[in-house]
Structure formats: C-alpha cells, structure tokens
Amino acid sequence: MPSMPDRLTALRQFFYRPWMLAALAAIASAALLLTASIAIALQQMKQSESEQMNAQGERFLERLEQVFGQLREGVDLLETQPLRGCGPAMLTALQQIGLSSRFIYEAAYVNGDVACSNRGDERAFVPLRPPDIKGPVYSYWLNTTTEPDENLAALMLGRGRFLVSTSRGHLTDVVDLPPGGSLLVVLDNGARAIPVLGPPQVWPPPSVWSTSHKTLLEFSDRLIYRMPTKSPDYQLVLIAPRASLPLRMNGALWLLFPGSVLGACCIGWLVLQLAQQRRSMSSELQQALSRGQLQVLYQPIFELDSRRCVGAEALVRWRRPDGSLTSPELFIPLAENTGQIREITDFVLRRVLEQLGPLLRSRPMLYISVNLAACDVMVPRVGEVAARLLALHRVAPRQIAFEVTERGLIDVVVARENLQALRAQGHQVLIDDFGTGYCSLAYLQTLPVDCLKIDKAFIDALGHDAASSGVAPHIIRMAHDLHLRVIAEGIEREDQALLLLGEGVKYGQGWLFAKALTARQFAELVTRDKLPRGRQA
Structure with a gap:
C-alpha cells in the first residue's frame, strides 16, 4: 500500500498534467469572472x-x-x-x-x-x-x-x-x-x-x-x-x-457574460501553454539528470575568527548544452512539483562523495551540507540513500550535514522523527534561512537541530535598517540559549563579519570569503588551510 507522501506525489503529478491545469484554470477563472460580471450587473441594475x-x-x-x-x-x-x-x-x-x-x-x-x-x-x-x-x-x-x-x-x-x-x-x-x-x-x-x-x-x-x-x-x-x-x-x-421596477441592462453589461467565458478560455489556453512549457522544461531536466548535466558547486563555510574553511554548502546548478545557466529558483520548484527533486537530492549526494570523498577522508573535521526539499524531510528515504553512499566511499556520517528550510517543515511531528533518525545516524541537521519561514520557537526547541543559518536579508540589515537590524542579534542569542551553532549567510563586507563575531557568531559564508567554487577549486582552498583576512578566493 503506498504511503501518504507517495499518494500526495501521485496526486500532485496527476494535477500537474497540462490539460488538467488548463481545465482547472479555465473553470476557476470562468467562475470568478462570471461572479464578478453578475456582481457588476446587479450593481448596475440596482x-x-x-x-x-x-x-x-x-x-x-x-x-x-x-x-x-x-x-x-x-x-x-x-x-x-x-x-x-x-x-x-x-x-x-x-x-x-x-x-x-x-x-x-x-x-x-x-x-x-x-x-x-x-x-x-x-x-x-x-x-x-x-x-x-x-x-x-x-x-x-x-x-x-x-x-x-x-x-x-x-x-x-x-x-x-x-x-x-x-x-x-x-x-x-x-x-x-x-x-x-x-x-x-x-x-x-x-x-x-x-x-x-x-x-x-x-x-x-x-x-x-x-x-x-x-x-x-x-x-x-x-x-x-x-x-x-x-x-x-x-x-x-x-x-x-426591490426589483419591482422594470429594469434594463445596457448592451455593455450583456457582453460581460460571453466576455467572461471568452476570457476564461483565454486564461485556460495561456495556462496550457505555460504548463506545456514547464513540462517541456521538466523533460529537459530529466534528460539533464540522466546525462549528468547538472553541476554541483560548493559555497565554503569559514570560521570568522581564524578564517579557516570548515566545510561547504553543496549547490546544484543546471547549465544547458548551449552554455546558458538556468536559475535554481526556476527548476527546483519545478522539480518539487514533478517529484524529480528526489533524483536531484540523490544526484547531489552521489556527486559530493564522488568529487570530495578523498578530501573528506583526509580531513575528518571537514563537512559538506546538502539541502533537503520538503518531500525529502517527510520520508526516511534520504538516510537510507546516504548510508549506502557513505559506506561505498568510506566517509563518516558526521561529514555530511543536511539543511532544511522552515518552509519545508510542513508536518513538524513527521519531520521531527525523520530528522532525529538522520541525527541518530551521525548526520548534522541545520535550519536554513532561519527567520523567513513559520518555524516558531516552541517548535524549534523540540526539533533535533545542531545549527541555525541566519538568512542574508538579516545580515544585510546589520547597521543599516533600523527596523530589521535587531533581528539577527535576537536570533543569535536565541540560538545560543538553545546551545545551537550559528552560521551567518551572505556576508559581503568585513564590517559585517566583525559585527557578527562580536555577537558571538563563529561561522559564516558569503562573497567576502569566497563565491561558489567547483570541487577542484574548493579542494585547493581547503589545502591552503586558511584564508587571508578581508580577501576573497
């Protein structure tokens, strides 16, 4: 019997069919437009x-x-x-x-x-x-x-x-x-x-x-x-x-009804075109997965004090055969809708260990974090895949961390069980983009989490936006009270790094230190052992 997540995925894939989306869009827009037309007509009649x-x-x-x-x-x-x-x-x-x-x-x-x-x-x-x-x-x-x-x-x-x-x-x-x-x-x-x-x-x-x-x-x-x-x-x-007087609707109002139907048909047609375009992109994404055309880059994570690289966040990129780069903000939501995100997660895990397995084995304290989608968090599958790959490449579980966003914690109870299972295997669990979702402090206290990553928006506000500049220090104090590590994302200036260091933040990532690197560039950076203060790689 299929599990609930599998049934939800099958249902999502069913409604993702272009004709189904077009029909639903046409029906919804027809209902909305006709309701608006009737409301306008009634108002005009009154x-x-x-x-x-x-x-x-x-x-x-x-x-x-x-x-x-x-x-x-x-x-x-x-x-x-x-x-x-x-x-x-x-x-x-x-x-x-x-x-x-x-x-x-x-x-x-x-x-x-x-x-x-x-x-x-x-x-x-x-x-x-x-x-x-x-x-x-x-x-x-x-x-x-x-x-x-x-x-x-x-x-x-x-x-x-x-x-x-x-x-x-x-x-x-x-x-x-x-x-x-x-x-x-x-x-x-x-x-x-x-x-x-x-x-x-x-x-x-x-x-x-x-x-x-x-x-x-x-x-x-x-x-x-x-x-x-x-x-x-x-x-x-x-x-x-009311309505006892002889009422007349002018010609323009009579046109609202066929106009609404015509408008609904046009909206349905546009949705069909967009859905087919997205489906075409979905097919291209599937081909990219099967041909290994996706690329994994690594955003280094540093100790703010010593400027020593302690790890990296694995980022997936899709470069088309023509050399153009497709934004993750476009194809990741698409992959989540089509269920391809699971293949992408497996691909990233596999590619990380293939490219950096020797480096991780030689440096036991180095770790790589991998982002998990909501569907990855809701099932224990990722832990099983990671265990097989780690055994194959002889890498310790603590060297592969998993990042989840607040928005990915759809069902906190189920997520807590699966994240606890990952921690039991030896993996670290990080909450990414903290402060931008709906994870309350009460939930955070019950989640098996090792580290909070503060979103770049709060780092940018430090010392500038009076309304938001106090958010990052508040998150930092809250994380310390819960005995959690803190990683600041998107650090671009030295003064930001110094402010964060003064607040007790030990780790950060951003263009101040290094942009996203290939596996070879990241290995070279790690072997240097330390980045000069104030300089980017």
Whole structure:
C-alpha cells in the first residue's frame, strides 16, 4: 500500500498534467469572472432601479401637486361663493366645480343632516370621521374607505362646509404605481403612515429614516422615495419593492457574460501553454539528470575568527548544452512539483562523495551540507540513500550535514522523527534561512537541530535598517540559549563579519570569503588551510 507522501506525489503529478491545469484554470477563472460580471450587473441594475425610482418619484410629485392644487382651488372657490344650503343654485355650483376640474371627482356641501353632492344620488362621501390632518385652513381625510372601488374617495379635502375629493380611479390614472408599490401619507413626524394607493406597508422603516436627509432611501427589500411638501403636517412617500421596477441592462453589461467565458478560455489556453512549457522544461531536466548535466558547486563555510574553511554548502546548478545557466529558483520548484527533486537530492549526494570523498577522508573535521526539499524531510528515504553512499566511499556520517528550510517543515511531528533518525545516524541537521519561514520557537526547541543559518536579508540589515537590524542579534542569542551553532549567510563586507563575531557568531559564508567554487577549486582552498583576512578566493 503506498504511503501518504507517495499518494500526495501521485496526486500532485496527476494535477500537474497540462490539460488538467488548463481545465482547472479555465473553470476557476470562468467562475470568478462570471461572479464578478453578475456582481457588476446587479450593481448596475440596482443603480438603474434607483434612477428609475428617482425619476418616477419626481413625476409622482409633480402630478400629485397638480391634484392637491386642484382640490385646494375647488374648495376655495366653493367657500368664497355666497351660496349655502342645498338649493338648485348650490347643486349647479357643485357640478360646475366637478366639470371644470380634472381631478375633482366629487364636490359636496355638508351642514349637519343637510348634504348634497355634484354626484346626486351617486354621491360617494360617507359620514366623516375626524380628519387625519387638521390644518388652520384645510382638513384632510386620507383613504376614507378600504373597499376596492375606484369611485370611492382616496383623498378628501375640506374647508368650512365644503368637501372636494379625488377618487381612487383618478389617482391610479395619475400615479402609475409599480407592482407591490404604495403611495403613503406620513403623519405625526413619521410615526404613522396611511396608504392612499396600494397595499399597506411595514412602518416605520429603520431608524435611518429619521436621521437621513436623502430623498431616496435604499433598503435590501424596498426603495422609499420621500416627496417634499409645503405642509409640515405630512409627507408623501412612494414605496416600491426591490426589483419591482422594470429594469434594463445596457448592451455593455450583456457582453460581460460571453466576455467572461471568452476570457476564461483565454486564461485556460495561456495556462496550457505555460504548463506545456514547464513540462517541456521538466523533460529537459530529466534528460539533464540522466546525462549528468547538472553541476554541483560548493559555497565554503569559514570560521570568522581564524578564517579557516570548515566545510561547504553543496549547490546544484543546471547549465544547458548551449552554455546558458538556468536559475535554481526556476527548476527546483519545478522539480518539487514533478517529484524529480528526489533524483536531484540523490544526484547531489552521489556527486559530493564522488568529487570530495578523498578530501573528506583526509580531513575528518571537514563537512559538506546538502539541502533537503520538503518531500525529502517527510520520508526516511534520504538516510537510507546516504548510508549506502557513505559506506561505498568510506566517509563518516558526521561529514555530511543536511539543511532544511522552515518552509519545508510542513508536518513538524513527521519531520521531527525523520530528522532525529538522520541525527541518530551521525548526520548534522541545520535550519536554513532561519527567520523567513513559520518555524516558531516552541517548535524549534523540540526539533533535533545542531545549527541555525541566519538568512542574508538579516545580515544585510546589520547597521543599516533600523527596523530589521535587531533581528539577527535576537536570533543569535536565541540560538545560543538553545546551545545551537550559528552560521551567518551572505556576508559581503568585513564590517559585517566583525559585527557578527562580536555577537558571538563563529561561522559564516558569503562573497567576502569566497563565491561558489567547483570541487577542484574548493579542494585547493581547503589545502591552503586558511584564508587571508578581508580577501576573497
């Protein structure tokens, strides 16, 4: 039965197929683009809805002002003329008001039990309740009945003994309400609302109603349009449910959907090309491995005080047949994705011992460190490979160290077991680029580690970057408290070496001492036994 790392590698290799990556990229980008398109469309529709509500509210206000204006003019004319009672002259005057005004459905005279109307026997007014709004001049009755009859009064205006009203049918002709919408008259400073047209609405709205001065208020389920009036006693309000207005998407928005699909196809095609290019590089890398075209260089490690070389870090380089050099930052992640990193690790171990086996045997205190990828740390395979090669070349395990990065410690528990197994074999374990990953102090205390390597970024900050210059000393003190050796990476200036030496760091590597060397150059450097202070090899 395959192990978990093997299953993960097989799964990674399955999804690494170009067509699979392209399909996943196309699907993900299509979902993202379509979601964004729908969001833009909905936002545009809401904006269009608000604009339509604003425009409709302005039209309502203009027409309602005409209605109220005619009602006031009609009742003013009746009040100022000298006729009283319900004689023929009064009936004629009432009829004349009804005929001369478009919005006055009924005009009436009421004095106790005496009442007459321009509608004659069809008069629609009923015994009146107290007015909803009692002003100094006019009294207002709103929605005088709930019966669904268009010939019943929806608004009634009174002055003295005279009443004029407009019917629900008249208002419906004037005010084209959206489905589910209502025209309300708001009283008592917003505490009460009477529907004049349309169904009753939930009232009052949220507290924003009393604090906002906007004409149009937008809520998740409805739009409220406030119509300013000249009277402080009431407000006219138009309410419409969201998406009840006729909404239109312009042509540009309709293009978002096919455009999103087309964009997703283009992204999928680009991912396919990149994946095929990477796969082509993967094939070339495999050929380079089989033909031995990879090269191992050695970055020397020195004692800062004596400038004596104590070891080196093995670095793998890929030089193409045309002489061009492919950056490790490009092919190492590729090898990790394809599983070829294991072959590279084995190649580096094999090449180190082939090239430097005699030197290591002659100098038992010299060591070479080899970098391990995350997949190398998660399985005990590397220890087995190293044991066979060390026995073949008669080199002591302590002379081959293994470097792991914090980012490579995916599962700390599993990593701890495998690193402990390497230490049990006699290998040293180094944490590379410490401070740039996510390895906490609590984890570090439990890991079987011999040495910390401080990343070059913290060394560069020494004495320059006030925000970061204290990181390296902090790491050094922490390592000393844990009884760990410290190697400073990327030392390029003598003052850096002196600062680090003053902080108690004994070992360092960098261009101040030597650049990455071939096996022959490294052997020559070691045989000198000591590097002159301040000079590079």
